[in-house]
Amino acid sequence: MFALKLSMATSFWATVFNVVFGLFASYVLSRYNFWGRNALIVTISLPTAIPTAVAGFALLLLWGPYGTLGRFLEPHGIQVMFTAGAIILANVFVTFPLAFGVIKPVFDTMSRSLEEASATIGATRWQTFWHVTLPSLRGAIVSGALLTFARAVGEFGSTILVSGNLAGHTQTAPLYIFAKFNEGQIEAANAIAIVLALFSFLIFSVLFFARDWLDVD
Amino acid sequence: MIGVSKRFGKTSVLEDISFDVAEGEALVLLGASGSGKTTILRIIAGLEQPYTGKVILHGRDVTELPARERGVGVIFQAYALFPKMTVEKNIGYGLRIRKRKRKEIRETVNELLSLVQLEEHRKKFPSQLSGGQQQRVAIARTLAYKPEVLLFDEPFGALDTQTRTHLRREIRALLRKVNVPAIFITHDQEEALELGDRVAVINKGHIEQIGTPFEIYNQPATEYVATFLGAANLLDAVVRDSSLEIGNARIPSQLDPVRFREGDSVKIVFRPEDVALSKTDFVRPGQHRIGTAAIEEISFVGAYERLRLQLDQKGREDSRIDDDSFYLTSETPESHQVKSIIATRPKPEASATKLRIGERVVVAITSFTVLPQKEKRNS
Numbered sequence: 001m002f003a004l005k006l007s008m009a010t011s012f013w014a015t016v017f018n019v020v021f022g023l024f025a026s027y028v029l030s031r032y033n034f035w036g037r038n039a040l041i042v043t044i045s046l047p048t049a050i051p052t053a054v055a056g057f058a059l060l061l062l063w064g065p066y067g068t069l070g071r072f073l074e075p076h077g078i079q080v081m082f083t084a085g086a087i088i089l090a091n092v093f094v095t096f097p098l099a100f101g102v103i104k105p106v107f108d109t110m111s112r113s114l115e116e117a118s119a120t121i122g123a124t125r126w127q128t129f130w131h132v133t134l135p136s137l138r139g140a141i142v143s144g145a146l147l148t149f150a151r152a153v154g155e156f157g158s159t160i161l162v163s164g165n166l167a168g169h170t171q172t173a174p175l176y177i178f179a180k181f182n183e184g185q186i187e188a189a190n191a192i193a194i195v196l197a198l199f200s201f202l203i204f205s206v207l208f209f210a211r212d213w214l215d216v217d
Numbered sequence: 218m219i220g221v222s223k224r225f226g227k228t229s230v231l232e233d234i235s236f237d238v239a240e241g242e243a244l245v246l247l248g249a250s251g252s253g254k255t256t257i258l259r260i261i262a263g264l265e266q267p268y269t270g271k272v273i274l275h276g277r278d279v280t281e282l283p284a285r286e287r288g289v290g291v292i293f294q295a296y297a298l299f300p301k302m303t304v305e306k307n308i309g310y311g312l313r314i315r316k317r318k319r320k321e322i323r324e325t326v327n328e329l330l331s332l333v334q335l336e337e338h339r340k341k342f343p344s345q346l347s348g349g350q351q352q353r354v355a356i357a358r359t360l361a362y363k364p365e366v367l368l369f370d371e372p373f374g375a376l377d378t379q380t381r382t383h384l385r386r387e388i389r390a391l392l393r394k395v396n397v398p399a400i401f402i403t404h405d406q407e408e409a410l411e412l413g414d415r416v417a418v419i420n421k422g423h424i425e426q427i428g429t430p431f432e433i434y435n436q437p438a439t440e441y442v443a444t445f446l447g448a449a450n451l452l453d454a455v456v457r458d459s460s461l462e463i464g465n466a467r468i469p470s471q472l473d474p475v476r477f478r479e480g481d482s483v484k485i486v487f488r489p490e491d492v493a494l495s496k497t498d499f500v501r502p503g504q505h506r507i508g509t510a511a512i513e514e515i516s517f518v519g520a521y522e523r524l525r526l527q528l529d530q531k532g533r534e535d536s537r538i539d540d541d542s543f544y545l546t547s548e549t550p551e552s553h554q555v556k557s558i559i560a561t562r563p564k565p566e567a568s569a570t571k572l573r574i575g576e577r578v579v580v581a582i583t584s585f586t587v588l589p590q591k592e593k594r595n596s
Contacts, residue, residue, distance in 0.1 A: 113295060120262055122288075
């Protein structure tokens with residue numbers, strides 16, 4: 001089913017982005033102090049408090065063809081909204097705080113002396129990050145990724161606004177359910193709904209039962 | 218031969234620190250919390266930069282080099298073992314990041330495991346080891362890459378007394394075997410005396426004295442060193458005709474004529490174990506009678522007996538001497554003056570000659586150091 005495939009793909013890329021930039025953001029915001037740091041942390045964590053429809057609408061206002069930024073891109077033929085890219089963007093916007101909020105505390109509580117020890121032993125910054133810091137983050141990265149993915153797969157409010165809901169192009173699974181329901185095709189809606197429900201259930205089961213393995217000592 | 222010289226740390230945390238450590242020597246930096254000793258260690262390791270000065274390792278000026286290029290081995294206070302790596306992986310870390318061959322890594326790790334006697338634990342994780350074992354892993358981890366100097370940051374702080382004493386000896390033996398110079402930081406004077414070939418006493422960012430344990434204990438150069446190293450008695454005295462006048466007593470002494478002149482006020486410092494008590498006025502050779510005293514208090518401290526004595530004051534016409542005798546430790550606040558001295562007697566003597574509170578005894582001292590009354594300090 002295209003809708004399912006689209007959902008999986010967009011959620012996947014949103015997850016990748018979240019993990020990579022979540023790590024980066026957590027590292028910088030945890031380690032370095034600068035003017036406006038706390039404001040930045042709050043700003044990053046804010047999207048979870050915003051209703052998803054509002055988030056989607058805001059993105060449209062910004063990136064849409066007549067939007068604040070989008071209007072500069074439109075003449076060049078670059079359209080951000082109403083594409084699969086827009087879905088990924090919306091997903092990231094809404095789920096980034098989840099990954100960030102799981103990864104940053106690990107940085108905050110990580111003992112600085114581990115990194116210092118690695119440095120005195122002779123490791124470069126990259127070697128230290130790879131061998132010492134990352135392994136301790138393993139649990140947080142996996143939880144962050146799973147949370148992001150589960151949330152992104154089920155995302156509706158922002159997706160419906162930024163994607164344009166074009167069947168076969170930008171219609172994710174939740175949008176598909178909504179569309180079929182409106183058309184009266186209940187069985188089709190049901191089928192996808194069940195798949196989605198099982199999938200989310202699966203993810204959360206993993207999160208729950210693997211908690212000990214995911215939890216860093 | 219490694220030489221370390223640093224001057225003026227940031228915001229005057231350190232002032233004019235300069236010392237060197239010889240090959241195979243163990244130097245202890247002894248000082249109270251906040252004295253700056255940890256900062257010195259971190260500067261040597263490269264974790265902090267000195268405001269001025271240089272760090273020289275084996276003739277190489279490493280002041281501008283980052284920590285990882287200096288070839289130092291640091292054993293942190295909490296050991297900082299990598300929690301997700303096994304013991305052998307921890308030990309092999311230094312060689313792995315230097316991209317050594319697997320065979321070489323394996324051999325070195327095996328060697329070190331047997332050196333620190335942790336072969337059966339090689340596959341364990343740090344959280345499964347005791348404090349003493351973790352420390353041995355930390356040491357092995359640094360030895361793997363043959364550092365030029367080992368830096369120990371309060372290595373025995375987290376351990377109980379028994380393990381501590383045991384480990385101290387083990388580490389001393391280990392260091393002699395590998396012949397790497399080592400610098401220890403501690404605030405425990407007993408540890409410093411046992412561990413170091415030389416000890417540097419640090420006070421508020423500067424070195425009070427560097428010397429062998431014997432020297433700093435028995436010949437303290439300043440009042441701080443005297444009181445930091447253990448209980449100390451201080452008495453005021455005056456220099457007269459190349460002897461010292463304490464109250465009504467005179468004791469002969471070899472004084473440096475440059476430092477001490479006729480009529481100078483000085484302090485003499487002696488330890489509780491340097492006091493000899495006697496019920497008769499018979500003074501043995503080597504003992505210098507300083508007067509009589511009444512026994513105020515007697516306590517039993519296991520291996521020896523501790524007595525507090527009140528020295529009998531004799532009136533003096535000379536206004537230059539206060540005739541105050543007082544017992545000081547580093548905890549005694551400046552203004553608090555107690556006119557007593559502390560003496561200890563080993564068990565055999567205490568059993569042979571029993572003394573009681575209120576009795577009067579003759580007090581003599583067997584060893585003492587002379588300090589100027591006013592010490593010059595660079596502030």
